[in-house]
Amino acid sequence: MACCPDGKSYRRLNAIHLLLIGVGFDLVLRNCGRGERCLRLWITRFNAQGIDGLTYRPRPGRPRKLAAATVESEILPLVDDPGLAGQLHWTAVKLSGWLKQEKPFDISYRTLVRYLHEHRYARRIPRPMPEPPDKDKWTQQREACATELAALLADPAARVFFGDEAGFEGDPRPRHKWVKRGSRPTQGYYGGHLRRNVVGAVEPASGEFVSLIVAHCNTEVFQAFLDVMAEEVPPEEGKQIHLVLDNAGWHKSARLDWHHIKPVYLSPYSPDFNPIERLWQHVKGQSMAGFLTNDGEALTDKLLDSLKNLLDDSKLVRSVCALPSFNRK
Template sequence: MAVGITRTDLSASDLRREAARVKDARATRRMFALAHVLDGRSRTEAAQSCGMDRQTLRDWVHRYNAEGLAGLVDRPLPGRPPRLSAEQMRELAVIVETGPDPSTDKVVRWRRIDLCDVVEQRFGIRVAERTMSAILHRLSFARLSVRPRHPQADGEAHKRYIKNFAELARAALPDEAQGKPLEIWFQDEARVGQQGTLTRVWARKGTRPRAPKDCRYAWAYIFGAVCPARRIGAALVMPYANTEAMNAHLAEISGQVSPGAHALLVLDGAGWHSSTDLIIPPNISLLPLPPYSPELNPVENLWQFLRQNTLANRVFDSYEAIVDVCCDAWNTLLAMPERVASITSRDWAQVSG
């Protein structure tokens, strides 16, 4: 016996209008089928026109009478219960983030198969590698490239530097710079040469893509500096990294500082940055970073961007070729000021007042 539609809050035209709004195609078909019934079409004709049989339509009529439009949407399936409890997931997250101990775990980085073994040993639960991939995804982990960290790096010193940057900046400014507009610049050097770098490329699964790698020893140094607030930079390509090259770079930066402004140049503790022979222009003051803290210098991120997108996978025939490519790479980057700002801007590198 056919079940009638007992709800009267929506007409056939109302159901069609609601069907046009929903993104669930299956719910749309169900609304159209009910609209056909309200139009007086037979149950068989209404069901077949929307790709279902009479019994299925009868079931959806029951759901619609009881729940309205919400009853026409598929309920989420309960699925298989998770293999690991919430507490076990939290413990696994700590294990992954802490990393392996080479002396006990016998590996220097976690692989999925290693974590499967850890879960079996800790919790007595054996999971497949694909399941481990899904677990890591739910825990917001991904395979990322690592940055080198000096073993003598002082994490607490880095935090103090960031927290007290404004005070350190004011202390580094001479009296004649007081009251002038202040520009924050960052400076660093990168060596580019025939002993180049390789970067990741898209390739078919199961293949081992190849890229050129030179084994010769010619190189040049990019002396680069950026002002994130103004989205500009100043660079020189030099044959050596020494005080003479640094003096030339300081002169180049000085010429890019806004007239009447003073630049605070943040840089690392390389020997040529603190040499007694360094000639510091009057519109520049130097502020050194804490020792062993390249992660605080956003120019390091510029070098990474250039190596991954412009400088990697190349063979240079000569020193002159290296210089040309370095100049082209830097100029191409500066032609994208929004990219320069997005890579080098740091919220903590601000001086107010």
């Protein structure tokens, strides 16, 4: 009764419970507020099907063409790797047509798209990434890096920050927007090269965020950021502060004073291991989207407001920078 999906099921099971503990039929009938025919029907269903006879309600609509397990075993592997079907690229139309011809699945385009959405698939434009010259060596380095990061994040004596730089322009890339059908939306631009850079570090576990707006990036600028971070994240007894970085030249300069921070370097071609990348994309897609200026001060002020909002909302930072299990492939 405590696990009933709704009040109707609870009322039915309560009536059966009263009958089972010896309450008279007439008293149960008055308690449940239903007619004699209805109560006898509940008893018949309970005797024939047990609890399910009183709590299960069939879902409305047509039955599914494919079970969820079939979708997971037969369709999703093809979406992840088109090469299994001798293809290089899928669209939903192309995949639904291929399934009708090659598999005993008579599912429409709309049904296929609904199944993909149910399994958290969405259309995304892949981020261009240069192919490593030696893929086998790259795979080994990537696996070793994933293992090191997983161990570091599981260490209770370690605080792990992820750092990187990002550029923000006065002529931002146009973003999706809602417009009336038939209209031709436009976005102005100045055609200049106004740009501000941000050096930052984030701790996904706590949402703590440290950043510095700069004109460019080099060893001196990165040293200034390390000085700021050393003040913002002071040493803690029994804790080692780690800063995970890519392999930019100014991150590895021998002239750097790391204070109490220990650097950790990602394997080459592994920007997906750095969650601060998603934070930069969030700022560009949310706070800075549609902001157009040819004034350097205005760009700096807008960027400063955007970063302050992140500093005041650690819950948002944790959500954007949440660490999934590292993909070692």
